[in-house]
Amino acid sequence: MNTRALFILFCFAGMGLAGERTLVSGAATLDIRTVTVVGTAQTAVIPDLVKLTLSQTSQNSDASQAWALNNTNSVNLLKTLEDAGIAAEDVQTTKLSLYRNRDYLGNSQYSDWYYQVTHSLSVTVRQMDGLGNLLNNITAMDSEISINLSLDVSNKSDAYAQSLTSAVNDARAKAEIIAQAEGLTLGEAISISAAHSNVSVDTTTQTEDAYRSIAPGQDQIGTSVRVVYAIQ
Numbered sequence: 463m464n465t466r467a468l469f470i471l472f473c474f475a476g477m478g479l480a481g482e483r484t485l486v487s488g489a490a491t492l493d494i495r496t497v498t499v500v501g502t503a504q505t506a507v508i509p510d511l512v513k514l515t516l517s518q519t520s521q522n523s524d525a526s527q528a529w530a531l532n533n534t535n536s537v538n539l540l541k542t543l544e545d546a547g548i549a550a551e552d553v554q555t556t557k558l559s560l561y562r563n564r565d566y567l568g569n570s571q572y573s574d575w576y577y578q579v580t581h582s583l584s585v586t587v588r589q590m591d592g593l594g595n596l597l598n599n600i601t602a603m604d605s606e607i608s609i610n611l612s613l614d615v616s617n618k619s620d621a622y623a624q625s626l627t628s629a630v631n632d633a634r635a636k637a638e639i640i641a642q643a644e645g646l647t648l649g650e651a652i653s654i655s656a657a658h659s660n661v662s663v664d665t666t667t668q669t670e671d672a673y674r675s676i677a678p679g680q681d682q683i684g685t686s687v688r689v690v691y692a693i694q
Contacts, residue, residue, distance in 0.1 A: 501633025505625040509613035512587040525577040532579035535605040557582035625685040633689040649692030
């Protein structure tokens, strides 16, 4: 049996109207008209977590001395984090390396060979109020340390669920507009697909006291859905 299907698609600001489709089920035929829309939504969230990457570097001409020095500095750093109320499960070693190196001094001259040990930690700070004091205490330590900071949100799943609901409502509202414009009645959703994106905004400012200038700002949890509705 030959089956013909005719599709007519009208695109209007992310919304589409499809013409009749002829579907064959056994001996019966069923004509279904559909409208396809894209719904979008964004939910504002305030970051409530700080992710720190702390890297300690120690150098010595003797490998065992470089290792021992870094170990001492790492113990002191862990104690500083513990005193700040950071839970053990929020601290994780992400890198521990030992390698031999020398520096280029210019004019084809090099420094003596030395060993360098690097220990990097990933730290989650859940109490942002004490962040300034924590960073001050870390930088006051007698060791070479680098700090990288990023902000995060603890309730991403809740924010995404809220954004997803809003996007579905937005899609149905658009479909209702199209159906009414064509003098049709909107039916049930036939298919739904969703995409998720996280759009961040600038969350930091700079003042003379850089360690107290961190502003959480806002993140936007963005969602889009593509919904196909039946229309009559």
